[in-house]
Amino acid sequence: MKRRLVLGTLLGTLSQLAAIGLLLVSAWLISRAAEQPPVMYLMVAIVGVRFFGIARAALRYGERLLTHDAAFGLATRQRLAVYDDLDRLAPGGLGDTRRGDLVSRVVADVESGQDRLLRVRLPWTVTSISVLVVVSLLAFLDWRAALVVLATAVVTAAGVHLLTRWVEASRQAQVAPLRGELASEASELVLNAPDLVAYGAGEPVRERLRGVDARLAAAQNHLAWTTGLGNALVLLATGVAVVLSSVVATDGSLAPVLVAVLVLAPVALVDPFSDVVAAEGLRAVTDAADRRLRAFHETPAPVADPETPAPLPAGHDLRVRGLAVGWGDVPVARGIDLDLPEGGLVAVAGRSGGGKSTLALTLLRLLPVRAGSVELGGVDVERLRGADVRSVVGYLGQDEHVFDTTLRENLRVGDPTADDARLWEALELAGLADFVATLPDGLDTRTGERGGRLSGGERQRLALARLLLGGHRVLVLDEPTEHLDEQTADALVDDLLALRPARSLLLVSHDPRVLARADVVVHLDAPASV
Ligand SMILES: Nc1ncnc2c1ncn2[C@@H]1O[C@H](COP(=O)(O)OP(=O)(O)OP(=O)(O)O)[C@@H](O)[C@H]1O
Ligand SMILES: [Mg+2]
Missing domain, CATH: 1.20.1560.10 (ABC transporter type 1, transmembrane domain)
Incomplete structure (x- = not known):
């Protein structure tokens, strides 16, 4: 040049x-x-x-x-x-x-x-x-x-x-x-x-x-x-x-x-x-x-990678001790203790604004650990590269972005190499396959700007299917049943449970059906009651 x-x-x-x-x-x-x-x-x-x-x-x-x-x-x-x-x-x-x-x-x-x-x-x-x-x-x-x-x-x-x-x-x-x-x-x-x-x-x-x-x-x-x-x-x-x-x-x-x-x-x-x-x-x-x-x-990154990162550990059990999370200097939640063994299912509950989503982003290394520690496979996450942590820990947000393109391309964000068979498999797991099968254009259906042509629940399940394609071993799901009717929610929880033991699940939820099926429920506003 x-x-x-x-x-x-x-x-x-x-x-x-x-x-x-x-x-x-x-x-x-x-x-x-x-x-x-x-x-x-x-x-x-x-x-x-x-x-x-x-x-x-x-x-x-x-x-x-x-x-x-x-x-x-x-x-x-x-x-x-x-x-x-x-x-x-x-x-x-x-x-x-x-x-x-x-x-x-x-x-x-x-x-x-x-x-x-x-x-x-x-x-x-x-x-x-x-x-x-x-x-x-x-x-x-x-x-x-x-x-x-x-x-x-x-x-x-x-x-x-x-x-x-x-x-x-x-x-x-x-x-x-x-x-x-x-x-x-x-x-x-x-x-x-x-x-x-x-x-x-x-x-x-x-x-x-x-x-x-x-x-x-x-x-x-x-x-x-x-x-x-x-x-x-x-x-x-x-x-x-x-x-x-x-x-x-x-x-x-x-x-x-x-x-x-x-x-x-x-x-x-x-x-x-x-x-x-x-x-x-x-x-x-x-x-x-x-x-x-x-x-x-x-502008400094909110979470800096270590100079000499440790290699990604083979295991993927999560161990959280005395963790404080937050956006600025004042933590929105502190004293969080949590154990998510490989293949386990832990639910996180708490009032709105209590810091559940903030905790999820911290586990993904998108926000820093303000106090305490998080270990992945026995290694402190502060010694790991953020991208490495995110290759193991996947996240489904409350309001995931849907790109203005086809269902297929939206799904392939999760795995660009996935063929249609795998896409259908993921849609099946996310409870969206029946809906897509009824569409005249199937996987080629366009989703509209910000997924505007889909309902809130369909968007959520599309995002879940996309996440499932990513092959993460720990899934952090933020209110996955939020937009769903009772029957679909039950079916989704069943499908999610079936993902174990290959994957472990951390479900942020208020939904009593989800909480009832978790091995452990962590209450964010009352950490002592773990
Ligand atoms: N992008 C942001 N920048 C600064 N502060 C934020 C940001 N997002 C959230 N917060 C603050 O962090 C606090 C915790 O928010 P968070 O989204 O973790 O709550 P939540 O427990 O997930 O609530 P809900 O159940 O409503 O989803 C809130 O008080 C909010 O004001
Ligand atoms: Mg939230």
Whole structure:
């Protein structure tokens, strides 16, 4: 990628130089033609004009291909890095970051990274090199003219840079976070539209969305202002330079045909400098986006893997002693003791909000052990890699995500290699096979966004079937019978019990039928009664 970028920058610089060459050679050609020499004296310049004209376009095309290719490569890498960060942080490490804001990081901030490369760094590099080349060439003709162009370039660059900083860099820095906020508000409005309509609460949310939109528009307006002022500065500086150059060029020491070349030399730099103005306008935006991505990347994982992880033990009995679990510094439950031998069935009960789901996530190493210990197969889980623990311990949440695709693809999230026979087996175990068999499209039935075309119970059982495909030896099931009617719930519990002894089960439940069949019931709000 680096090579493509360097080569692209080189082509971009050559293209810019060709444009400058085109202007200056044309200036010479027109002045010389005015003297009406035999046409053969003009031939070289005519060929030069053609050459520069064609080369400028061809080189620019090559530059675009190479630098965009490099930038897209970079964006892909950055996007994957954001996904990795999400994977590392969710669910405990995201704090209060909203979904829309996360989407904005993956989309807008990563795109800003492309801008940073293509529209901030590249114009600066190309313009700097072009100025140096033009100044060196002019120095052969007249050192004073060279000095004028150099001074103009330096003053313009510094002026544009300071101007954009001065005209409220902070306003521009708001663009990236405001984009995130806009995405959050918009996604909230869209995702919750039915509820908002039902409660007649759409207007305040729309009002908030409008507010954010207006602030973003104001910030972007400022950006346009800055760019306009910068361009005015470039033109002003060029004007002054043209006047100075004409004073230098017309003092009689130069051949008349070169006068136009000298006078037009500063004008040749207007084009590259307008790219620099645009670059400076964008810089605060792209820097802020970069900072947001970096901050995200540097957020510590809620559960860090040990430096030298222990190998995954052969056994999978769980032993929990004096465990405290929670999201922040204050535990939501503490003093939890629990033994789940291989093939055992333990139920966890407790009031709503008592920390049952939090305990489940802690056992999966998605939240840290706040106090006490958890051992898997006799090894403290803090010595194991999180991913290893999760290959043994599987979890069925209370509100599992169903992807907007077919039943088959949703199931294969659990095991991408599973064939249809295995999918049906899992559906059978989860009590969903009869339902799927009645569907005209069977496994090819689409589930709708967030599983919207399924009932709550069907979604839950689909998620259970998906989990069963994963081959985990310890299953932590959070309220598996919650959405089910009595008969189906009984059947599900029977099916779950049949999974033993190959798998052990930890069932979080209020359901007396589940509690009655467990070997042991652990009450979270009263740990002493274990
Ligand atoms: N993502 C989160 N971030 C911060 N705090 C959370 C988060 N999820 C839950 N909590 C807090 O942790 C506490 C325990 O929640 P938890 O979901 O473990 O309860 P629960 O026992 O599973 O309840 P229920 O029976 O209603 O499912 C609650 O007080 C809740 O406010
Ligand atoms: Mg819960």
